[in-house]
Amino acid sequence: MRIWFNRTFSTISAVFNNLRQSTTAGEVTLICTHTHATAAAFLAADECYLEPAELTGPDYLTWCVDFCCLHQIELFWPGKEAALISTHHALFQTIGTQVLSVADFATLTLLHNKADFYNALPADVATVMDFIAVNDCQGFDNAVAELSEKHGTLCVKPAVSVYGLGFRILDTQRDSITQLLKGVEYQIPLAELRQGMANIPQFDSLLVMEHLGGPEWSVDCAGQHGQLLCAVQRKKSQLAGHGQSIDNNPDIQGMVERLTAHYRLNGLFNIQFKEGKHGVRLLEINPRPSGGFGMACLAGANLALLALQAIKGEAVEPSLIQYGLKVTEVNTPVVLQEIP
Secondary structure, three states, rough: OEEOOOOOOOOHHHHHHHHHHHOOOOEEEEEEEEEEOHHHHHOOOOOOOOOOOOHHHHHHHHHHHHHHHHOOEEEOOOOOHHHHHOOOOOHHHHHOOOEOOOOOOOHHHHHHHHHHHHHHHHOOOOOOOOOOEOOOOOHHHHHHHHHHHOOOOOEEEEEOOOOOOOOEEEEOOOHHHHHHOOOOOOOEEEHHHHHHHOOOOOOOEEEEEOOOOOOEEEEEEEEEEEEEEEEEEEEEEOOOOOEEEEEHHHHHHHHHHHHHHHHOEEEEEEEEEEOOOOEEEEEEEEOOOOOHHHHHHHOOHHHHHHHHHOOOOOOOOOOOOOOOEEEOOOOOOOOOOOOO
């Protein structure tokens, strides 16, 4: 089977490695495209091609269809423009290409904006932290005042963000120079943040939230249109350098099953949780493999193979997860490109 992964995060290399380890030689051909010739994922792929960097939207969709025809793609596993591509499966089916979408367009769009996602999430499916979305300084002041009455520490994060970018704990005691000199990370002085807002009439949605101070879980999943095939919980140590543990928290497992069913999640995806004073709370659903995907598979589940078996209509056998296992990743130096 010829499988194409278009531009996506570099962590897709772990998916390539797991597929290659679990299939016989020649059974699958892994094809990767990217806009950069030195993309790390190229090192793990069988065939590599450059994408036109300037294409987006309908123009990129047309390029994808043409690419599938030219390279006889049997399964398209999209990263870039995944939401748009999810609405055009028929275009690819007419040329003999199957498309794997993690969810439909409405769901993928919803997951992209955490304010919309949290507001729409039924309480009986999963529980999120206490939050208020704001777009201006007055709204921010009101949110801080309201949430401070119930929570000792607050934090902020843009409604649209990846990799935790923009997350900050509101610091009411120190200024930025003190934080800088003391090496404080992921915190921002409340007064200075508010001062920066004062000159902006309106800004993109920002979430003001209760801060969850407990441990965090990253759950790597394989699913088939709402049926959870397997989920591996990685509990992250709160001490740097202490790795992660393969966990089996029943509350988290229950929420993962309900979220998968509610949003009819499919293929490979990741769901993150964090614990606060009132229990475990959902952080986000990532409609793609996570950065720690490879670590999850060390626990005994080849999630990429399970997803592929489901796509091909093959029987999927339950995985035996080794709970309590301590895992980490070791960086390996590689040559991305030789200079001629």
